[in-house]
Amino acid sequence: MADTKSTAVTNCDSQYPEKLNSPWLTKGTLYTGRGVVAIATGDANGQVYRMCRIPSGALITSMKLFSDAIAGATSAAVGIYAAQGTSGQVGAVVSGSLFASGINLTVAQTEPYDVLFNNLAIKNIEKRVWELAALSADPMTSYDICIVGTTLSSSSGNVALMIEYTI
Numbered sequence: 001m002a003d004t005k006s007t008a009v010t011n012c013d014s015q016y017p018e019k020l021n022s023p024w025l026t027k028g029t030l031y032t033g034r035g036v037v038a039i040a041t042g043d044a045n046g047q048v049y050r051m052c053r054i055p056s057g058a059l060i061t062s063m064k065l066f067s068d069a070i071a072g073a074t075s076a077a078v079g080i081y082a083a084q085g086t087s088g089q090v091g092a093v094v095s096g097s098l099f100a101s102g103i104n105l106t107v108a109q110t111e112p113y114d115v116l117f118n119n120l121a122i123k124n125i126e127k128r129v130w131e132l133a134a135l136s137a138d139p140m141t142s143y144d145i146c147i148v149g150t151t152l153s154s155s156s157g158n159v160a161l162m163i164e165y166t167i
Contacts, residue, residue: 007126024059024128028166031058033145036160039070039105043152048093050144051161053083056130057138058165063099063145064112066160072153073105078115078161080133083142094133096148105159112162 008026023029033052054060063078077097084091100118117125120132130138147159 024057024166025126028059030061030164030166032162032164034160034162036158037147038158039073039149039152039156041154041156043149045150045152047149047152048081048096049147049149049159050081050084051147052163053142053144054129054163054165055167056133056135056141056143057128058167059126059128060116060163060165062114062162062164063116064162065100065103065109065115065147066112066162067105067109068157068159069108070105070153070157070159071155073149073151073155073157074153075101075149075151076103076105076159077101077148077150078103078118079146079148080129080143081146083144091144094143096146098132099145101150105157 008021011021021027033054035051037049037051078099079096080094080098082092082094097119099120100115103115124132129143145161145163147161
């Protein structure tokens with residue numbers, strides 16, 4: 001039986017000297033982005049909270065959510081939006097629930113809750129942001145990682161997101 005190899009291992013075995021992997025795939029520099037926002041009393045369902053901005057060529061390795069217990073906030077999603085001020089889709093939704101949906105914020109999340117693959121298939125682990133957005137080429141721009149309050153309430157509290165990615 002033959003071994004099955006990941007892209008990174010296949011590249012290493014493909015020729016001598018070994019084919020170098022793209023830095024975003026292996027041996028890339030690790031970056032972090034993080035943000036915290038206050039969900040206010042009276043925020044409407046569908047409210048978009050822009051948490052951090054990352055380059056379209058980033059490969060996200062971790063996306064950890066933290067929150068206060070926000071009574072009645074029974075559903076939130078995590079997705080990507082065009083960065084405000086960029087050309088093309090100015091601030092428009094790319095995929096409002098690409099990473100996660102149905103996140104319950106009524107219970108305090110003080111331990112990191114990695115939401116990266118809640119909605120993504122595992123086969124997407126090697127894809128960069130622009131590939132996750134189903135684009136044919138890297139637009140060389142930035143995207144905002146956003147939390148969308150799909151079902152909010154009259155309560156308030158903080159929600160935070162910490163993202164790690166390589167380029």
